[in-house]
Amino acid sequence: LLGILKAGGAYLPLDPTYPPERLRYMLGDADVKLLLTQAHLAPQLPATPAEVIRLDADWPAIAQQPNTNPTVATAPDSLAYVMYTSGSTGQPKGVCVVHRGVVRLVKGADYVSLSPAETMLQLAPITFDASTFEIWGALLNGASLVVMPPGAPALREIGETVRRHGVTTIWLTAGLFHLMVDERLADLVGVRQLLAGGDVLSPAHVRKARRALPGCRLINGYGPTENTTFTTCYPITDPDQFDGSVPIGRPIANTEVYVLDPNLQPVPVGAPGELYVGGAGLARGYLNRPDLTAERFIPNPFGEGRLYKTGDLARYLPTPDGAPHLEFLGRLDDQVKMRGFRVELGEVEAALAQHPAVAQTAVTLREEQPGHKQLVAYVVAHRGQTPTPDALRAFLGQKLPAYMVPAGFIQLDRLPLTANGKVDRHSLPAPASAQPERTHTVIQPRNRVEQTLAAIWADILGLPQVGIKDDFFDLGGDSLLALRLRAQTERHFQRELPFA
Numbered sequence: 001l002l003g004i005l006k007a008g009g010a011y012l013p014l015d016p017t018y019p020p021e022r023l024r025y026m027l028g029d030a031d032v033k034l035l036l037t038q039a040h041l042a043p044q045l046p047a048t049p050a051e052v053i054r055l056d057a058d059w060p061a062i063a064q065q066p067n068t069n070p071t072v073a074t075a076p077d078s079l080a081y082v083m084y085t086s087g088s089t090g091q092p093k094g095v096c097v098v099h100r101g102v103v104r105l106v107k108g109a110d111y112v113s114l115s116p117a118e119t120m121l122q123l124a125p126i127t128f129d130a131s132t133f134e135i136w137g138a139l140l141n142g143a144s145l146v147v148m149p150p151g152a153p154a155l156r157e158i159g160e161t162v163r164r165h166g167v168t169t170i171w172l173t174a175g176l177f178h179l180m181v182d183e184r185l186a187d188l189v190g191v192r193q194l195l196a197g198g199d200v201l202s203p204a205h206v207r208k209a210r211r212a213l214p215g216c217r218l219i220n221g222y223g224p225t226e227n228t229t230f231t232t233c234y235p236i237t238d239p240d241q242f243d244g245s246v247p248i249g250r251p252i253a254n255t256e257v258y259v260l261d262p263n264l265q266p267v268p269v270g271a272p273g274e275l276y277v278g279g280a281g282l283a284r285g286y287l288n289r290p291d292l293t294a295e296r297f298i299p300n301p302f303g304e305g306r307l308y309k310t311g312d313l314a315r316y317l318p319t320p321d322g323a324p325h326l327e328f329l330g331r332l333d334d335q336v337k338m339r340g341f342r343v344e345l346g347e348v349e350a351a352l353a354q355h356p357a358v359a360q361t362a363v364t365l366r367e368e369q370p371g372h373k374q375l376v377a378y379v380v381a382h383r384g385q386t387p388t389p390d391a392l393r394a395f396l397g398q399k400l401p402a403y404m405v406p407a408g409f410i411q412l413d414r415l416p417l418t419a420n421g422k423v424d425r426h427s428l429p430a431p432a433s434a435q436p437e438r439t440h441t442v443i444q445p446r447n448r449v450e451q452t453l454a455a456i457w458a459d460i461l462g463l464p465q466v467g468i469k470d471d472f473f474d475l476g477g478d479s480l481l482a483l484r485l486r487a488q489t490e491r492h493f494q495r496e497l498p499f500a
Contacts, residue, residue, distance in 0.1 A: 001126070001135065004036075008072030010079035012094075013126040019398050020046040022092070026084055029288060030094060076100035082287055083129055085225055086343050086404065088334065090350030094287035097132075101228035104280035106137040110253045111219060111233035112169070112193055116142035120169045121162065123148050128340065129225045130171050130198070143169075152479060152499060155179060155487045159187025168192040171221075173340030174199035175480045178371060181205045183487040185212050195233075197221035198340030200328065201246040202371060206236055222248035222328060225342070226296070226308045228281040231255055232326055247317060247325040254280035256300075256307070257326065259314055264301050267315070269324050274332060275314040276307040283308075311335060336365040338373060339480055341403050345375075348406065351399045352377055355392060357385040362415050362423045363406060366431065372462075374476060375406040378428050380414055390474065407476040442467035452492060460485050 004011045012030050014023055024046035027035070035050040039057040053062070080099045087093040106114055120138040122145055124130035138145035146165045148158070158180070162170065170191055172180065177196040180188060185208070188194065194209070194216050201220055210218055223231035234249025251257045259273040260266060267273040278300055285293030297306045311333050316324035334345040348363045360380040367373045381387055389409040396405045408431045416427035442465070445451040450468055457466040461475050472482065482499065490497055 002139075005074070005080065006072075007070050008074055008078075009034075010081055012082045012084075013131075015125060015127045015401070016041050016044055018401050020044075021399055022401065024048070025091060026094070029091075030082055074099060076103070077284070079284065081132075083127070083225055086335075086341075086347050088344040088346040090347050092347070093289055093292065095225045096284040096287055097129075097225075097228055098284055101281045101283060102132060102136050103140070104254045105133060105228050105230060105252075106140050108253060109137075111221075111230065111235070112137075112195065112217075114138075114141040114143060114169075118143040118169045118193075119146060119165060119167050120144070121146050121148065121165075121167045121171075123153075123158065124171065129229045130173075130340070132229045133171060133195075137169075152482070154490070154499070155184045155187075155483055156490060156496070159184045162187055162191060166190065169195075171195045171197075173197070174201050175339050175371075176483070177209075178202055178205045179480060179483055179487070181209050183484065183491075185209065188213055188216065191216050193217045193219065195219045195221050197223075197230075199337040203242060203244070203246055206246055207240070210236060220246050220248060222326075223281075224277070224308065224310055224312075226283045226310075227255070227277045227279075228283065231277045231281065232257060234325060245327060248314070248328050249325050250323065251277075251279070256303075258302065258307065259316060259326070269316040269318050272313055272315045272329055275310045275312045275326070277310060278305055278307040282306060336373075336375075338365070338375065338403050339478070341401075343375070343404050348375065348377070348396070348400065348404055351396055352379070352392065354399075355387060355395050357381050357387040358392075360415055362425065362428060364425050364428055366408075372481070374408065374478065375404070376408040376410060376428075376431055377406040378410050378412050378415060380412055386411065393474075403479070407473075407478060441469075443469050449493075453489065456485065456488050456492065460488070 001011055012026065012032060014026065027048045027050060032048065032050045035048060035052045037045060037052060037054055039054045042052060042054055077098050077100060079096055080102050081097050082094040083097065084092040084094050114137050120134055120143055122131060122134040124134055135145065146161060146167055148161060161167065168191060172194070174196055192215065197220060206218065218236040220234040220236060221230045223229055230252055232249045232251050234247045236246065256278040258266060258276045260276055261273050285297050296309050298309060300307045311331055313329040313332055314326050315329060317327050318324055336343050336345060345363045349361050352358055352361045358379055359382045362378045364376055365373055366376045379392065392409050393405060410429065410431060416424040418424045445454045445468055454466045454468065458464065460481055461477060463475060466475065486497060486499060
C-alpha cells in the first residue's frame with residue numbers, strides 16, 4: 001500500500017476468498033493494469049489482462065529496479081483507493097476515496113488521540129474501510145501498527161495479541177465488540193481507546209464495558225465508506241445516560257452533517273429525517289457510475305461542495321450543553337448491515353434469481369435471537385422444481401462473499417405483496433424454530449465429549465438438538481457465532497482449538 005501511494009497510484013484491495021466471478025468483475029470494472037499478489041494466491045485469481053507481480057516469488061526481478069525516490073505530485077484530490085461495497089443493482093460498486101479524505105480522518109483528529117505514544121491493532125481486512133483508520137491512523141502519526149495474521153482470529157488470539165504487544169487503541173465491529181465483552185472482557189483492560197461501530201451497539205454491553213474498563217475511552221463511531229470511514233463519533237462517558245440506543249454523536253473535524261426532510265429542509269431537534277454528510281472526507285463518487293454519483297452526491301444547498309445522501313434515518317437528541325447528539329434510527333431503503341459489512345438486499349436477490357429453479361425471491365434481515373442478525377431468503381420455485389437449501393447456498397457461494405449468503409432458505413408458494421404490488425417484507429413468515437431440514441439422519445452424541453459439544457452448539461444456534469454429522473453453517477451459523485462457539489468450547493475443555 002505504501003509503495004502504491006508513493007508511486008502516485010491508487011489501490012484496490014481484493015479479498016482472495018471472494019468468488020472468482022466477483023473478483024473478475026471488480027478487476028474489469030476498475031480496469032486494473034497491475035495486480036500485486038503472492039505466489040500461493042496467484043492460482044486462485046481469475047484470468048485478467050493485468051500484469052501480475054508476485055511480491056514474494058518475483059523479488060529477484062524487483063530488486064533489479066532503481067531505488068531512487070519516485071518523482072510524483074500527489075494532490076489532496078488525487079485518488080487514494082477504490083473500495084467496493086454491495087450494490088442494489090446486483091453488482092458491487094466502487095467508492096473512490098481521495099487523499100484529502102484519509103488525511104482528514106487521521107490527522108488533527110478530535111475524536112481520538114493519535115500520536116507516537118499509541119500502539120494500534122490492524123484487525124480489519126484491507127477490503128474493509130476500518131483498515132483506513134487502523135493503518136493510516138498509525139503510520140501517519142508515528143504510532144506503532146500491530147498487524148494480525150491473515151484469517152479469522154479467535155477471541156483468545158485477539159486478546160493475546162492486545163496484551164503481548166501492549167495495544168492501546170483498537171477498533172472493533174459492533175458484533176465483535178459484543179463478543180469480546182461477553183467472552184474476553186479482561187483482555188481489554190490495558191486498552192486506552194476502544195472504538196466500536198459498523199452497526200448498532202447494545203447499551204447493555206456498553207454499560208458492562210464502561211464499568212469494567214474505567215481507564216479506557218469508549219467511542220461509538222458512525223460513517224459510510226463514501227465519507228471515509230468515520231463521520232460522527234460519540235464518546236461514552238456515562239453508561240447510564242441512554243436507554244434505547246447509543247447515540248452516534250457529533251461530526252468529527254472538517255465534517256458537516258444535516259438531518260433533512262424530503263424537501264432538503266432541516267428538521268427540528270427530536271424529529272426524524274434523512275442524514276446528509278459532507279466536508280473534507282467526502283469521496284469523489286462511484287467508479288464508472290456517473291448516474292449513481294449524481295443521485296447520491298448532491299450539490300450542498302447550504303454552502304460549497306456536495307453532500308452525500310446516506311439513506312440513514314436519524315434525529316438530533318437534546319443535551320444539557322445545548323449541542324445535540326445524533327441518534328441513528330435505521331435505513332430508508334433495503335440496505336442492511338451484517339457483521340459490519342453493508343449488504344444491499346437487492347444484490348443478493350439478483351444473484352439468487354439467476355438460479356434456474358428460482359422464479360421469484362425476496363431476502364430480508366431477521367433477528368430471531370437478540371443481537372444475532374441473519375439473512376433469510378424466501379424462494380418461489382418454478383413449477384415442478386424444488387431446489388434444496390444446500391443447492392441454493394452452493395450456487396450463491398459462487399457469486400457472493402460468504403457474509404452475503406443467507407443463513408436460511410424458506411420456500412413459499414407465492415410472495416406476499418402490498419396493495420401497490422411490491423413485496424410485503426413485513427408479512428414474510430419467520431423461520432421455523434424447529435430443527436432445520438436435513439438431508440441426512442441425525443446421529444445423536446455417543447459419549448460425554450460429544451454430548452457437551454452438541455449442547456454448546458444447540459445453545460449458540462438456538463436449536464433443540466444437534467447431531468454429530470451436522471454442519472455448523474448449514475444450521476445457520478456464521479463467522480460471529482463461530483467465534484462464540486470456539487471461545488465457549490475452549491473455555492469448557494481448557495484446550496486451544498483451531499477453527500477447522
